[in-house]
Amino acid sequence: MDSLLNSSRPSVFCPGCSHEQVLHALDQALTGMGLSGEEVVIVSDIGCSGLFDTFFNTHAFHGLHGRALTYATGIKMARPDLKVIVTMGDGGLGIGGAHVLSTCRRNIDLTLLVLNNFNYGMTGGQCSSTTPQDALVGSGFLNKLEKPLDICQVAAAAGACYVSRASTYDKGLVEGLKKAIAFDGFSLVDIWGICPGRYTRRNKLTPKSIEADMAKLPDLGDYKTRNARAEYGHAYRQEAAKLQQAAEPVRIEATCTSPEQGRREVVVLGSAGQRIITAGELLCLAGASAGCHAAQKSDYPITVMRGHSVSEIILSDIEIEYTGIENPSVVIALAPEGVSRRKKMLTDLSPEALVIKASGIELPISPASVIEIDFKAEKIKPQDWALVALAVLADQNKVLTMDMLKAALKLRFRKAEYETAISMIENTKVRT
Amino acid sequence: MGLTLMEGNEAIGWGAMAAGCNFFAGYPITPATTIYNTMLRLLPPKGGVCLQGEDEIASIGFCLGAAMSGMKTMTATSGPGISLYSEQISFAIGSEIPIVIVDVQRLGPSTGSATKGADGDIQFLQWGNSGGLPVIVLAPVDVKDCYVLTMQAFNLAERYRCPVFLASNKEVSMTHETIDLDRLDPPQIEERRAADANHPFMPFGVNEEQLTPDFLAIGGRCLVRQTSSTHGMDGYITTDPEQIARMQERLDAKLKKSVSAFIYYDEYRVTGADTLVIAYGVTARAAMTAVKKMQHGNAKASLLILKTLWPVPEEFIREKAAPYKRVVMAEMNLGQYVREIQRLLTGKKIDFIGQMNGELIKPGQIQEVIQNG
Numbered sequence: 001m002d003s004l005l006n007s008s009r010p011s012v013f014c015p016g017c018s019h020e021q022v023l024h025a026l027d028q029a030l031t032g033m034g035l036s037g038e039e040v041v042i043v044s045d046i047g048c049s050g051l052f053d054t055f056f057n058t059h060a061f062h063g064l065h066g067r068a069l070t071y072a073t074g075i076k077m078a079r080p081d082l083k084v085i086v087t088m089g090d091g092g093l094g095i096g097g098a099h100v101l102s103t104c105r106r107n108i109d110l111t112l113l114v115l116n117n118f119n120y121g122m123t124g125g126q127c128s129s130t131t132p133q134d135a136l137v138g139s140g141f142l143n144k145l146e147k148p149l150d151i152c153q154v155a156a157a158a159g160a161c162y163v164s165r166a167s168t169y170d171k172g173l174v175e176g177l178k179k180a181i182a183f184d185g186f187s188l189v190d191i192w193g194i195c196p197g198r199y200t201r202r203n204k205l206t207p208k209s210i211e212a213d214m215a216k217l218p219d220l221g222d223y224k225t226r227n228a229r230a231e232y233g234h235a236y237r238q239e240a241a242k243l244q245q246a247a248e249p250v251r252i253e254a255t256c257t258s259p260e261q262g263r264r265e266v267v268v269l270g271s272a273g274q275r276i277i278t279a280g281e282l283l284c285l286a287g288a289s290a291g292c293h294a295a296q297k298s299d300y301p302i303t304v305m306r307g308h309s310v311s312e313i314i315l316s317d318i319e320i321e322y323t324g325i326e327n328p329s330v331v332i333a334l335a336p337e338g339v340s341r342r343k344k345m346l347t348d349l350s351p352e353a354l355v356i357k358a359s360g361i362e363l364p365i366s367p368a369s370v371i372e373i374d375f376k377a378e379k380i381k382p383q384d385w386a387l388v389a390l391a392v393l394a395d396q397n398k399v400l401t402m403d404m405l406k407a408a409l410k411l412r413f414r415k416a417e418y419e420t421a422i423s424m425i426e427n428t429k430v431r432t
Numbered sequence: 433m434g435l436t437l438m439e440g441n442e443a444i445g446w447g448a449m450a451a452g453c454n455f456f457a458g459y460p461i462t463p464a465t466t467i468y469n470t471m472l473r474l475l476p477p478k479g480g481v482c483l484q485g486e487d488e489i490a491s492i493g494f495c496l497g498a499a500m501s502g503m504k505t506m507t508a509t510s511g512p513g514i515s516l517y518s519e520q521i522s523f524a525i526g527s528e529i530p531i532v533i534v535d536v537q538r539l540g541p542s543t544g545s546a547t548k549g550a551d552g553d554i555q556f557l558q559w560g561n562s563g564g565l566p567v568i569v570l571a572p573v574d575v576k577d578c579y580v581l582t583m584q585a586f587n588l589a590e591r592y593r594c595p596v597f598l599a600s601n602k603e604v605s606m607t608h609e610t611i612d613l614d615r616l617d618p619p620q621i622e623e624r625r626a627a628d629a630n631h632p633f634m635p636f637g638v639n640e641e642q643l644t645p646d647f648l649a650i651g652g653r654c655l656v657r658q659t660s661s662t663h664g665m666d667g668y669i670t671t672d673p674e675q676i677a678r679m680q681e682r683l684d685a686k687l688k689k690s691v692s693a694f695i696y697y698d699e700y701r702v703t704g705a706d707t708l709v710i711a712y713g714v715t716a717r718a719a720m721t722a723v724k725k726m727q728h729g730n731a732k733a734s735l736l737i738l739k740t741l742w743p744v745p746e747e748f749i750r751e752k753a754a755p756y757k758r759v760v761m762a763e764m765n766l767g768q769y770v771r772e773i774q775r776l777l778t779g780k781k782i783d784f785i786g787q788m789n790g791e792l793i794k795p796g797q798i799q800e801v802i803q804n805g
Contacts, residue, residue, distance in 0.1 A: 060657045063659075326794070
C-alpha cells in the first residue's frame with residue numbers, strides 16, 4: 001500500500017503548517033514499515049494535532065485535551081498487538097504533563113509524537129509549555145515569566161527509553177519516525193515546526209533557526225542505558241502469570257448454636273494495635289458459624305499504630321436492616337482512645353447491658369453491669385486483650401459461645417496462629 | 433452453602449468479575465480503595481488487567497481506551513474523583529463508551545471527610561457532565577446489592593453503551609456483612625451488540641428504530657473511529673444541525689425511553705398506611721426498621737426503596753405513590769432526590785428528612801417524621 005492517508009478527507013492545515021509535513025512523514029513511515037490500517041491506532045489530542053486521526057485510514061481515537069496517552073495506554077493493554085501512535089501538541093504536553101511523565105515511567109509500547117510549534121495555534125497563539133520567554137504570543141507578558149520545557153530532558157529523567165528530537169524539515173524525519181515506532185517500549189519524538197497561522201506572524205522561526213536552536217540543546221547523556229528495561233505490557237503479563245487465582249469466598253457452615261436470639265449489638269472500644277478490628281471480624285465469623293447474620297463497621301484514623309480503634313458489630317438471626325448501634329448489649333472497653341469516641345453511648349447504656357473493661361479504664365456512670373479484667377496482672381499483651389475479652393464474653397454465654405469463638409478462630413487464622421489463639425483463650429484464667 | 437462475610441466494596445469486585453469485567457483502573461481514595469484492592473487480587477491472575485492510574489483522569493482514560501478495544505471496564509472512586517472524572521464522563525456519554533463507574537460517596541463538599549458516609553453526589557452524578565444528557569445511576573442498599581447491582585450495571589453499560597454509575601456510600605461499601613452468595617439472583621450476562629463486520633461499518637450508525645449503535649472494537653478488520661467531537665454516524669465531525677440534533681435526541685431518548693426495563697426497587701407495603709416513605713441507599717435500611725416498628729400503630733407507612741435513581745423512573749414512582757396521601761423522603765443529604773419527588777408528585781404532601789453530619793439517619797428520626805410530619 002502506498003498511503004494510509006484518507007483520500008476522501010484531504011488534510012486541512014493552514015498553508016505552510018509544519019503539521020502537514022509531519023502528516024506525510026508519518027504516513028511514509030507507517031507504509032514503509034508495511035503496516036496496514038487495521039494494525040494501527042492513531043490517538044490524537046486536542047488542537048491542530050488533534051486533526052491527525054481524521055486524515056488516516058487507520059483505527060482512530062480522538063479524546064480530551066491532554067489525555068490522549070491515557071486512552072492509548074488502555075488500548076495497548078487491551079490489544080498489545082496493535083501499533084498505537086499518539087499525536088499531541090505542545091499544549092497537550094503541558095496540560096497532560098502528569099500522563100507524559102507516567103507513560104515515560106511505565107515504558108508501555110506507544111509512540112508519542114509531540115508536534116511542537118511553541119504556541120496554542122487553534123485558540124489564538126497563546127503561550128504553551130514550550131514557548132520561548134522572548135517570544136511574542138497571545139498571552140501578553142505571561143510567557144516572559146515561565147521557562148520553556150525541554151520535554152526530551154524531562155522524559156529522559158522520567159525513565160523514557162527512547163527520546164528523540166527532530167525538526168519537521170529534517171530529511172531523516174521518516175526514518176526517525178520508523179525507528180521510534182519500531183521501538184518496543186515508549187518512544188517520544190519532539191518534532192519542532194512552524195505555525196505560520198499564529199507563531200511566525202510575530203516571531204522569526206525558520207527551518208534553519210530550528211536546526212540551530214536544537215543544536216544548542218544539552219545532550220541527553222546515557223539515559224538509554226540508565227532507563228533500559230522491559231516493555232510494560234510484557235512485564236505486566238509476566239508478573240501476572242506468576243500470580244495464583246484468588247480463592248472463592250468462604251462459605252461458613254452453621255455448625256454452632258447461638259446462645260441468644262434477636263438483634264445483639266456489640267461495641268469494641270480500643271486503640272490502634274489492639275486488634276480491635278480483628279476482634280470485630282471474629283465476632284461476625286462467630287455469629288455466622290451459628291447461622292446468624294452479621295454486620296461490622298469500623299472507625300479508626302488514618303494513622304497506623306496510633307489513635308482510636310472502634311468496631312461496631314451486630315449479630316442477628318434475621319437479616320440486619322439498620323446498621324447503626326442503637327442499644328448495645330455488650331461494650332468491650334480496652335483503651336481510653338476508643339472510650340472517648342463513644343462517651344454518649346456509654347452514658348446511655350441500659351441496665352441489661354454488659355461492659356467488659358480493662359482495669360484502669362474510666363467509664364461514664366451507667367446502669368450496665370461491669371466485668372473488669374486486669375490484663376496487666378495476667379501478663380496478657382495489649383494486642384491480645386480483645387481476644388481474651390471475647391473469651392470472657394463467651395464464658396458468660398452472652399452473644400457468643402466458646403464453640404462459636406473457636407469456629408471463628410479457625411476461619412480467621414492459619415494453623416499456627418489458630419493454635420496460639422486457642423491456647424490463649426483456654427489457658428488464660430482471667431480473674432474477673 | 434452458608435454465609436460469607438464480605439465488605440460492600442469486595443462484593444462490588446466479585447460482582448464485577450461475575451459480570452465479565454476484564455479491565456479495571458483506579459486511583460486510591462478512601463472509601464473506594466478496597467474495590468481497587470479487590471480487583472488487583474482478582475483480575476491479573478485471570479488474565480485481566482488492573483491498573484493504578486497516576487490520577488483519576490488517567491484511570492478512567494485507561495478504561496475508555498480499553499472499553500473501545502472491547503474490554504468490559506470498571507473504575508471506582510469517591511466524590512473528589514468523580515469531579516476529576518467529569519470531563520471523561522461527558523466523553524463516555526456523548527461517544528457511547530460502556531463503563532461502570534463506582535462512586536463510594538463520602539461526606540463532601542470537596543475533600544470533606546474521607547471516612548464519613550453521605551449520599552451527597554446524587555444530583556452531581558446526573559448533572560456533572562457537560563451537555564446535560566441522561567446517565568444511569570443505581571444505588572445499592574447492602575452488600576447483596578453491591579454484588580448484584582454491579583452485575584446489572586455492567587449489563588446496562590453493555591446494552592446501552594453508556595457510563596453506568598453505582599452510587600454506593602461509605603456506609604454500604606465499607607461495612608462488612610454476611611451474604612448468602614449461593615442464594616443471589618444474578619442476572620444473565622449481556623454483551624454489547626456487535627455490528628456485522630462484513631458490512632460497511634458506521635461507528636454511530638443506527639436504523640430508524642434503534643437507539644443504541646452496534647459496536648465493533650478498535651483493532652478488528654473494520655476500521656473503527658472514536659471521537660469526543662460532535663460527530664455524525666460515521667464518527668467524523670459534523671456541523672450539520674440536523675445530524676447534530678438527531679444524535680443529541682437519540683442520546684437523550686436512549687436511556688429515558690428505556691428506563692422501564694431497568695427499574696430496580698424493593699418495597700414494604702403496610703395495609704392501611706396513608707404515608708409512603710421513599711428512600712435509597714443505606715438510609716433505606718433505617719426506613720425499613722422504621723416502617724416495621726410502626727406498622728401496628730396508628731401512624732402507619734409503607735416503604736419504597738429505589739435502586740434505579742437515574743433516569744428518574746417517573747411513571748413508576750407516580751404509580752407507586754398513587755395510593756398514598758403523603759410521602760416522606762429520607763436521604764443522607766440536605767435534599768437532593770426529594771427535588772425529583774416534588775417535581776413528580778405535585779398533588780401530595782411531601783415531608784423530608786435528611787442530614788449531612790457523617791452519621792446514619794436513625795430509624796427513630798424517620799419514625800418521628802412519619803408520626804409528626
